[in-house]
Amino acid sequence: MRIGIMGGTFDPIHHGHLLIAEQAREGMNLDQVWFIPAGDPPHKRHKTITSAKHRLHMVQLATENHPYFQVKDIEIKRSGPSYTLLTIQEFTEQYPDAQFFLIMGEDMVKNLPEWYKIEEILQYVQIIGLHRPGTKADDIPDYVDKHVCWIEDAVEIRLSSTFVQKQVRLGKSVRYMVPDLVDQYIKEQGLYGS
Ligand SMILES: Nc1ncnc2c1ncn2[C@@H]1O[C@H](COP(=O)(O)OP(=O)(O)OP(=O)(O)O)[C@@H](O)[C@H]1O
Ligand SMILES: O=C(O)c1ccc[n+]([C@@H]2O[C@H](COP(=O)([O-])O)[C@@H](O)[C@H]2O)c1
Numbered sequence: 001m002r003i004g005i006m007g008g009t010f011d012p013i014h015h016g017h018l019l020i021a022e023q024a025r026e027g028m029n030l031d032q033v034w035f036i037p038a039g040d041p042p043h044k045r046h047k048t049i050t051s052a053k054h055r056l057h058m059v060q061l062a063t064e065n066h067p068y069f070q071v072k073d074i075e076i077k078r079s080g081p082s083y084t085l086l087t088i089q090e091f092t093e094q095y096p097d098a099q100f101f102l103i104m105g106e107d108m109v110k111n112l113p114e115w116y117k118i119e120e121i122l123q124y125v126q127i128i129g130l131h132r133p134g135t136k137a138d139d140i141p142d143y144v145d146k147h148v149c150w151i152e153d154a155v156e157i158r159l160s161s162t163f164v165q166k167q168v169r170l171g172k173s174v175r176y177m178v179p180d181l182v183d184q185y186i187k188e189q190g191l192y193g194s
Pocket of ligand 1: 007008009010011016017020103104105106107108130131132133156157158159160161162163
């Protein structure tokens with residue numbers, strides 16, 4: 001089994017996330033993509049984030065009709081910073097025959113040298129990188145770069161959770177930026193000042 005790990009804060013999940021997951025799945029012949037909302041994202045500790053319950057629910061709504069997408073709450077259940085190394089170690093123990101890949105946007109590839117025990121992470125996984133408008137990861141150190149496989153012909157969209165939040169706060173539409181069910185949920189729950 002080839003499994004893509006799509007980690008994120010998903011505050012909220014949007015079509016940029018879904019698009020990179022799908023293009024990584026197809027481009028790298030992945031059998032499944034597991035969406036893993038971070039409980040306590042290590043590089044967003046200074047930011048106020050929406051409760052894990054809402055973020056997880058939105059990820060479930062966004063992925064429920066895809067036969068090869070699954071949602072795992074492993075990082076939400078664990079306390080402390082959501083270090084990817086711990087998640088990967090748990091998965092490789094539970095699924096010794098699976099091959100794991102981390103799916104991420106260009107900003108995160110650029111950020112990899114800052115991750116907790118990144119060299120150890122790279123012993124377990126290959127990285128699938130997707131270009132992201134507005135970021136250029138052209139100065140990645142060699143020890144990281146050699147583990148990254150870029151999906152070069154992928155469709156790119158300039159969209160972020162921050163932008164979605166801002167639109168909602170301003171009372172503007174986020175239709176087609178997030179799945180309809182997520183749009184509805186944001187309104188029902190009054191998230192992001194809607
Ligand atoms: N539009 C996009 N194109 C490519 N990758 C993306 C895009 N949006 C998010 N990603 C990737 O999805 C993963 C999770 O991102 P995250 O949940 O932090 O969303 P975000 O939109 O980057 O949020 P924020 O606005 O808070 O920075 C990261 O690997 C990030 O690079
Ligand atoms: O393990 C780390 O040190 C680490 C540092 C930064 C980010 N990550 C993971 O990368 C994913 C995207 O992070 P973020 O902050 O852009 O949502 C998410 O799954 C985080 O847990 C992991």
